[in-house]
Amino acid sequence: MxxxxxxxxxxxxxxxAAASVLTVVGPADAHTVSPANxxxxxxxxxxxxxxxxxxxxxxxxxxxxxxxxxxxxxxxLSQTEELRSATGQYPAILSCDYGSGWATNSDITAxxxxxxxxxxxxxxxxxxxxxxxxxxxSPANxxxxGLNTPMANFADLLNPSTDAGARWRRLEDKMAAxxxxxxxxxxxxxxxxxxxxxxxxxxxxxxxxxxxxxxxxQMYTYFTQTKGLDNLIWVYSADFSRGNRTTYYPGASYxxxxxxxxYDDNPQVSGIQSAYSELVGLGKPFAFAExxxxxAGSFDxxxxxxxxxxxxxxxxxxxAWNDSWSPARNSGASTLFNNSWIANRGEVDLGTVTEPGGGxxxxxxxxxxxxxxxxxxxxxxxxxxxxxxxxxxxxEWAAQGSYSLKSDVNLGAGAAYLKKTATTSLSGKTTLRATxxxxxxxxxxxxxxxxxxxxxxxxxxxxxxxxVAVTSSGANLSLNLGGVANLGDVREIGVQxxxxxxxxxxxxxxxxxxTIS
Numbered sequence: 268m269x270x271x272x273x274x275x276x277x278x279x280x281x282x283x284a285a286a287s288v289l290t291v292v293g294p295a296d297a298h299t300v301s302p303a304n305x306x307x308x309x310x311x312x313x314x315x316x317x318x319x320x321x322x323x324x325x326x327x328x329x330x331x332x333x334x335x336x337x338x339x340x341x342x343x344l345s346q347t348e349e350l351r352s353a354t355g356q357y358p359a360i361l362s363c364d365y366g367s368g369w370a371t372n373s374d375i376t377a378x379x380x381x382x383x384x385x386x387x388x389x390x391x392x393x394x395x396x397x398x399x400x401x402x403x404x405s406p407a408n409x410x411x412x413g414l415n416t417p418m419a420n421f422a423d424l425l426n427p428s429t430d431a432g433a434r435w436r437r438l439e440d441k442m443a444a445x446x447x448x449x450x451x452x453x454x455x456x457x458x459x460x461x462x463x464x465x466x467x468x469x470x471x472x473x474x475x476x477x478x479x480x481x482x483x484x485q486m487y488t489y490f491t492q493t494k495g496l497d498n499l500i501w502v503y504s505a506d507f508s509r510g511n512r513t514t515y516y517p518g519a520s521y522x523x524x525x526x527x528x529x530y531d532d533n534p535q536v537s538g539i540q541s542a543y544s545e546l547v548g549l550g551k552p553f554a555f556a557e558x559x560x561x562x563a564g565s566f567d568x569x570x571x572x573x574x575x576x577x578x579x580x581x582x583x584x585x586x587a588w589n590d591s592w593s594p595a596r597n598s599g600a601s602t603l604f605n606n607s608w609i610a611n612r613g614e615v616d617l618g619t620v621t622e623p624g625g626g627x628x629x630x631x632x633x634x635x636x637x638x639x640x641x642x643x644x645x646x647x648x649x650x651x652x653x654x655x656x657x658x659x660x661x662x663e664w665a666a667q668g669s670y671s672l673k674s675d676v677n678l679g680a681g682a683a684y685l686k687k688t689a690t691t692s693l694s695g696k697t698t699l700r701a702t703x704x705x706x707x708x709x710x711x712x713x714x715x716x717x718x719x720x721x722x723x724x725x726x727x728x729x730x731x732x733x734x735v736a737v738t739s740s741g742a743n744l745s746l747n748l749g750g751v752a753n754l755g756d757v758r759e760i761g762v763q764x765x766x767x768x769x770x771x772x773x774x775x776x777x778x779x780x781x782t783i784s
Contacts, residue, residue: 332360332586339380368414381445398457559592569599577772636782666702686761709774712767
């Protein structure tokens with residue numbers, strides 16, 4: 268919480284039982300989530316790619332995480348064992364914080380400690396993933412401390428000739444030494460510096476956005492190029508309770524995962540939902556880098572299961588805080604960690620990546636006819652109605668070629684439409700066909716359906732081919748044009764998606780391969 272010292276670097280990745288056993292994924296046309304650092308190690312690339320694809324699964328689609336403590340101030344596995352006793356599960360991701368920025372020392376670098384590395388190495392070799400964050404002391408002070416005191420001249424961090432800038436390089440060097448030790452052991456790290464940057468409770472928070480971006484970029488360049496660290500997955504994490512969640516985003520070339528810290532007794536409060544939409548919109552894999560209640564000790568962590576399924580289906584991982592915020596010291600821990608959506612340690616397999624479509628067999632598209640829309644060159648003038656995002660040209664799934672059209676939808680809001688509104692003539696044609704699909708994530712309920720339709724004439728008269736059950740494997744739609752009036756004056760062609768009974772929350776719909784014969 269804001270009034271207490273806490274930090275966790277979410278770790279949403281996955282580790283093999285042996286870090287040396289990695290599998291190169293998939294066919295040449297598979298969608299790969301690659302790190303910003305082109306020189307990242309093979310295992311680092313595999314962890315990010317695995318995390319980035321988790322939301323495509325029907326189960327084991329969100330990696331669990333837990334904070335083990337501050338490296339030189341109480342880090343241990345005792346509360347992790349407590350969580351295991353309460354749930355029967357070890358979390359997929361173990362978190363350590365290198366910093367104790369509230370303390371002081373004549374040697375400021377002593378306030379950055381990486382003695383937790385031995386536990387992180389063991390966690391990785393046991394099939395888990397690791398994450399590191401840093402509650403760094405303020406380099407504005409010769410003896411450290413100042414964690415919760417805004418730094419007067421944040422730009423000093425960019426100038427090593429200033430006292431603060433020189434101290435910052437020394438602190439960076441100490442962090443890098445710990446991360447290098449993990450790299451030497453073959454351990455990829457979800458590295459989350461400057462968490463909750465949009466808040467006003469840490470010395471790095473609420474600074475000038477352009478200066479902050481330069482500071483992040485300096486750290487990224489210093490660690491990856493000067494220090495040669497190729498085991499880092501860079502995590503940008505804002506706080507849900509403040510605005511400017513994306514204002515400090517340092518850019519896609521310096522970031523691998525975006526996330527938020529969310530402490531609230533209602534995981535579906537509007538502030539968390541809006542933060543999720545903003546951060547997912549950055550186009551990177553998404554994580555809840557820290558979660559916990561406001562009312563510690565009586566919170567039901569089972570609420571997070573409902574929240575993930577209804578409101579946050581694109582989540583790759585979450586990290587629960589320890590102490591009084593720990594799931595084991597509240598209620599519902601077993602409900603959360605044993606839900607079918609959650610991947611725990613022992614369920615991390617970096618060699619198994621699920622492409623959009625849920626890993627099933629995609630319905631082959633009908634052959635023949637003239638292609639009207641294949642979306643290989645963009646959205647081709649198509650729009651959406653009753654959608655929450657898009658439409659976009661995407662390569663997540665395609666019935667033919669490499670691309671399709673996608674929109675995000677709110678399943679509780681009724682029918683959604685992907686369509687092209689333009690006057691055209693289909694005179695002399697007999698059959699209109701398309702392939703539709705729903706995403707493998709989201710609660711579509713029972714009996715989701717799609718219809719291929721046209722609207723014709725000055726009255727925009729509706730004609731459709733009837734309802735067809737649609738799944739994440741795709742469904743072929745057709746419309747016999749024999750009974751359609753005004754074929755020479757077609758005003759609109761589209762696909763209607765109708766969620767099934769009991770549908771709720773967010774998901775996505777797709778259209779591809781519209782043909783006429």
